[in-house]
Amino acid sequence: MLQAVDPGSPEAKDALEKLCQSYWYPLYSWVRRHGHSPDDACDLTQEFFARLLSRNSLRHADPERGRFRTFLQTAMMNFLATEWAKGMSQKRGGGQAPVSLDASEAEGRYIAEPAHTLTPAKLFEQQWAATVLELTIQSLRHEYATAGKADLFEALKNYIWGESTASYAEIAAAHAMSEGAVKVAAHRMRERYRELLRAEVARTVGTAEEAEDELRYMISVLSS
Numbered sequence: 001m002l003q004a005v006d007p008g009s010p011e012a013k014d015a016l017e018k019l020c021q022s023y024w025y026p027l028y029s030w031v032r033r034h035g036h037s038p039d040d041a042c043d044l045t046q047e048f049f050a051r052l053l054s055r056n057s058l059r060h061a062d063p064e065r066g067r068f069r070t071f072l073q074t075a076m077m078n079f080l081a082t083e084w085a086k087g088m089s090q091k092r093g094g095g096q097a098p099v100s101l102d103a104s105e106a107e108g109r110y111i112a113e114p115a116h117t118l119t120p121a122k123l124f125e126q127q128w129a130a131t132v133l134e135l136t137i138q139s140l141r142h143e144y145a146t147a148g149k150a151d152l153f154e155a156l157k158n159y160i161w162g163e164s165t166a167s168y169a170e171i172a173a174a175h176a177m178s179e180g181a182v183k184v185a186a187h188r189m190r191e192r193y194r195e196l197l198r199a200e201v202a203r204t205v206g207t208a209e210e211a212e213d214e215l216r217y218m219i220s221v222l223s224s
Contacts, residue, residue, distance in 0.1 A: 031080065
């Protein structure tokens with residue numbers, strides 16, 4: 001995030017795009033939970049990012065002053081209360097979208113969510129946490145695929161969180177490995193997942209201590 005905030009950084013543009021691409025869905029869902037239609041929610045989310053980036057508003061997202069998720073949540077709340085009330089200057093398709101947002105995919109994910117009575121703020125935090133987990137899994141999957149171990153990843157990924165439907169012995173037989181080697185591979189996968197998860201969380205805070213605090217908070221949100 002610090003790269004994204006620093007306009008002098010050569011990696012700033014890519015960092016901004018990655019942040020927006022990574023965390024657009026929790027904001028889309030936030031807007032939907034505030035009663036806006038799918039089309040308006042798509043417009044609002046795109047417009048929010050367009051204004052956020054064009055005004056370099058991320059410079060206010062100082063990790064030492066608060067979590068990035070809190071900054072985005074507050075910024076979107078203010079945007080909904082003020083900017084949309086004034087009317088958007090451009091409607092859907094009127095300008096270049098700053099983020100590749102698949103409206104049908106977003107709405108499909110939103111409809112598929114189980115019914116609940118969570119407030120929009122609480123739902124945002126849960127979806128933020130779920131997004132962090134999904135980004136971590138994607139990074140891990142990419143690492144294994146790059147190493148030519150995509151099949152092993154698919155076989156062992158359920159062991160990251162707990163037990164798999166396939167036993168170590170079954171996985172060993174399917175991959176021409178010993179059962180002991182499969183256990184070691186599963187242990188290493190869990191360790192690497194935790195490393196990547198901490199790294200993903202650390203992107204949105206200022207220090208290692210804050211990253212640990214954020215990680216504990218994220219786990220508590222998912223457990224509640």
